[in-house]
Amino acid sequence: MPARAADHIRQNLEQAILTGSYVDGLRLDELRLAEQFEVSRTPIREALQMLAATGLVDLIPRRGAFVRHPSFVELVEMFEVMAELECLCGRLAARRLTDTHLVDLKAAESGCVSALEVGDTDAYYRANERFHNLLYQASGNGFLTGEANRLHKRLQPFRRLQLRVRGRMVQSMDEHKAILLALEAGDAETTGRLLRDHVAIQGEKFHDLMAGFHGQSLGQSLGQSLGQSLGQPLGEPEEKPEDPLNGRPVNRVAGQAG
Amino acid sequence: MPARAADHIRQNLEQAILTGSYVDGLRLDELRLAEQFEVSRTPIREALQMLAATGLVDLIPRRGAFVRHPSFVELVEMFEVMAELECLCGRLAARRLTDTHLVDLKAAESGCVSALEVGDTDAYYRANERFHNLLYQASGNGFLTGEANRLHKRLQPFRRLQLRVRGRMVQSMDEHKAILLALEAGDAETTGRLLRDHVAIQGEKFHDLMAGFHGQSLGQSLGQSLGQSLGQPLGEPEEKPEDPLNGRPVNRVAGQAG
DNA sequence: AAGAATATTCTTGTATACAAAAACTTGACA
DNA sequence: TGTCAAGTTTTTGTATACAAGAATATTCTT
Structure with missing residues (x-):
């Protein structure tokens, strides 16, 4: 129904974030998402801009887009x-x-x-x-x-x-x-x-x-509680260096084949 | 200060809309804006996506972006x-x-x-x-x-x-x-x-x-009352055919040299 | 071996290219 | 004169190209 790919992608990403399948701090890699949705980077970027405008992702210049869950x-x-x-x-x-x-x-x-x-x-x-x-x-x-x-x-x-x-x-x-x-x-x-x-x-x-969930991030708790962890490799949650700008973990990347 | 042109443009357009210098229904032409800001269409489009996400413009697929003032x-x-x-x-x-x-x-x-x-x-x-x-x-x-x-x-x-x-x-x-x-x-x-x-x-x-302003659109009243009408050719307010989708006037276009 | 400096690779941001849809123009016809 | 249709021009949406900044790997120094 949506005439534009960007809108479709936006909705899709929005759902992934709201349901918790994209955890807090997850980096949304443009190239990987482009592959995943089988489009070029252009509509991906436009979707990310919209998500950033509504506060669902943080858009850090020259760094990338990061999922932003409420604390x-x-x-x-x-x-x-x-x-x-x-x-x-x-x-x-x-x-x-x-x-x-x-x-x-x-x-x-x-x-x-x-x-x-x-x-x-x-x-x-x-x-x-x-x-x-x-x-x-x-x-x-x-x-x-x-x-x-x-x-x-x-x-x-x-x-x-x-x-x-x-x-x-x-x-x-x-x-x-x-x-x-x-x-x-x-x-x-x-x-x-x-x-x-x-x-x-x-x-x-x-x-x-x-x-009962203290110590875990909300995104993780959400994922566990709702039993949803699509789009995420469930393996070893590799070390998470802090983002110097906002103190969020940034290592994981969305859009992998997993 | 903003590392990205898109952000700068977004702020600029936002101000133009909020102050009323861009009247309701005004079509935001990508090419004209690109000339005006001396960039390509890419950052213009990204700015428009953000404005659309926050509701300051209506983004109609394959039609364009239109300033959306509250009724x-x-x-x-x-x-x-x-x-x-x-x-x-x-x-x-x-x-x-x-x-x-x-x-x-x-x-x-x-x-x-x-x-x-x-x-x-x-x-x-x-x-x-x-x-x-x-x-x-x-x-x-x-x-x-x-x-x-x-x-x-x-x-x-x-x-x-x-x-x-x-x-x-x-x-x-x-x-x-x-x-x-x-x-x-x-x-x-x-x-x-x-x-x-x-x-x-x-x-x-x-x-x-x-x-005291009944009959005029709010945008117009705003422009008059605040004494701001930049960015708009003040000439004959040419006929305004209704947009079939939302009944707003669409003929005027932003970003002209005038 | 640890750390710093440099080279390399990745990724983002912007520009340009191109296809398809919408808008506009022109001209035929009633 | 007004209306409709085909052709032309604009304009949007997406893909690709390219430059510059960030991240990573490598080498050099101590």
Whole structure:
């Protein structure tokens, strides 16, 4: 569908970074990627420029492009902002809610219930994601919707992670129900507060979960936890000299045949 | 200082867009820009990819890059989000404020006062900007600081515009003083509320101001109001056929000698 | 043998070349 | 005169070429 190779590559790399298959600090070699995608360096470079502009990679002049995962502190900070954005979405949605949106939200909610009954984590996550996206839209603020979705996408793998905490899915769904009730009642403040707490809890649960992984980089933990390590040679994690500029490991290189 | 031409060009174009000298819908012709910056198309294209990734231009495959200014509705939406981000900054800052930050904030505030006494709008605006930036930093949330600055930059020309409303500068400064007091008292809720209102008022004042410009695009109004129309041939604004894809005027082209 | 200096190889950044799609021009026809 | 179609010109997207900086290997010195 995308007319341009650069766009296709961009999406592809973005996914690889967000899912954690490209670990933090990984160097994105233009030539190797060009071989891998069977194009010249030109569209690769354009994709990298776009990723750099959105902060998914660091682009160091004459050095190369390096995958940039959020640090643990940064993730907590991101959850803090996400909570506030969702809070705003909730407050606005409570005031501006249309019948269509309410119907859709309830549908997404029942999708969560079904998934939970079957015990399908992935399905639950998809329905959950749909619920939140609908909520953003229900805010009636297109810009806010865009920003919320953008941040949501970046937190996606980590939100997914926290759902693995025992009993979290049930708790999460209860929170959704309460949110729906407040929404339907048109209670802006309650809706906002519930949503803020809902996301804040996600941040905390994620925090709990990560306590067991200390010492490892987030990217590594992600890769392990999600069981994804494509595109990466899993062999000896050769010595990682620090990048003099930002203190990140730089030795590994993406795009190898492995 | 930037080692890469593409970065330099990107900044340049970004400024031209943000200040309004590149009007909405303007087509950014690669060849003309290449001549203008005295480089080949390659770094121009890379700059355009980055601008597209941050939403400052629309990149339509096989068609070109078009300047994308926020519509009026979108601007109101952006102010709504900005208000919430600043509110969060204020709440966090009230809890986490350090002596250094407080000193700096007071310095910025007195910078506002001095500028106001002399009647220097530009100086006032710079001090004002510094005040807000310090506040973002005082939140102690680096990610939030980045996001707030990003949105602030995009709203910059419009915030500047609303300062022209009679008496607004004095009122704005009074609001700053109240915010400082609440901050110093460590009153998170008050600080947050004051800041949200502070920004919301900016949005409203801007709204008032724009009422007089209805019918014109925001970019045009910006250009007129700020007295900037560089890079644009000021002659007959030739007929503007609608772009079939997004309904924006596309005929004018950037980078002409004129 | 360790470290510094130099040579070599790699990689990035920019320029140029070329193919294909879009826009524009021209002219035929109603 | 207005509309449509074929041909021409522009302009984009990708590939390739080349120069300069960074990384690596090698040699020389102590």
